[in-house]
Structure formats: structure tokens, C-alpha cells
Amino acid sequence: xxxxxxxxxxxxxxxxxxxxxxxxxxxxxxxxxxxxxxxxxxxxxxxxxxxxxxxxxxxxxxxxxxxxxxxxxxxxxxxxxxxxxxxxxxxxxxxxxxxxxxxxxxxxxxxxxxxxxxxxxxxxxxxxxxxxx
Numbered sequence: 580x581x582x583x584x585x586x587x588x589x590x591x592x593x594x595x596x597x598x599x600x601x602x603x604x605x606x607x608x609x610x611x612x613x614x615x616x617x618x619x620x621x622x623x624x625x626x627x628x629x630x631x632x633x634x635x636x637x638x639x640x641x642x643x644x645x646x647x648x649x650x651x652x653x654x655x656x657x658x659x660x661x662x663x664x665x666x667x668x669x670x671x672x673x674x675x676x677x678x679x680x681x682x683x684x685x686x687x688x689x690x691x692x693x694x695x696x697x698x699x700x701x702x703x704x705x706x707x708x709x710x711x712x
Contacts, residue, residue: 598630601638622654625687629660657687
């Protein structure tokens, strides 16, 4: 299944909704799209992973490269809605300490605005909930 990327925005925050697999052959699409956003002056990006069923090491590497690139530009990349396997991957690689992860797109958008109430992704609760299921 080819990776599909849908663009939207909320309050001048770019939102990329991914659907498919973030793998070797597909992940460069994300990098190219984020490069286009940076060129257009958008350095605050939310990546919605709700439709991503699989991320390989290349896909994960691309997310890290994009995170670093946006940070150098004074922006940020935040992740939303990872599935169980993707949460396990973030934990295994310790990248949960690098990326800010959220349950809802609006929480990720709110995190760009100081003073707004946000609810971070609770990895421990997520893991416990999926162990019981």
C-alpha cells in the first residue's frame, strides 16, 4: 500500500495525516513534503500516525531527520495517534524521550501555544490498556 499524505492546517500549524506504511520506499515522501512546508515558511508540524500501520527503521529515521530539520529552523515536529506497534517502537528506540506524542491533533496544536491546556500522550496508560486487551 502506497503511503498517502493529506495536508491540512489549524491555526497556522501544518498537519500531515499519513495513511499506509512508513517504510524505505515511502518515507522520503514525508521528508519531501516537510521540506516543502519549511520552504513555504511552515516550521510547526503535527504528524498524525493514526493511519500508519507499520514504520520501519528508515521511516523512523526520516521522522528523526524531519524533527531535527524543523528544530534547526526554530520549529517542531509532534506526533499524534501512534498505534500499539508504533508506541513499542518509540519505547524500544527511546525516541519517546525526543518526540512529543499526543492522543489528539488539537492537543498537539495547542502545545505550540504557551498557556493553553494540553494533554500529553500517557505511554504507561497506553501500554497497560493494550496489555489488558
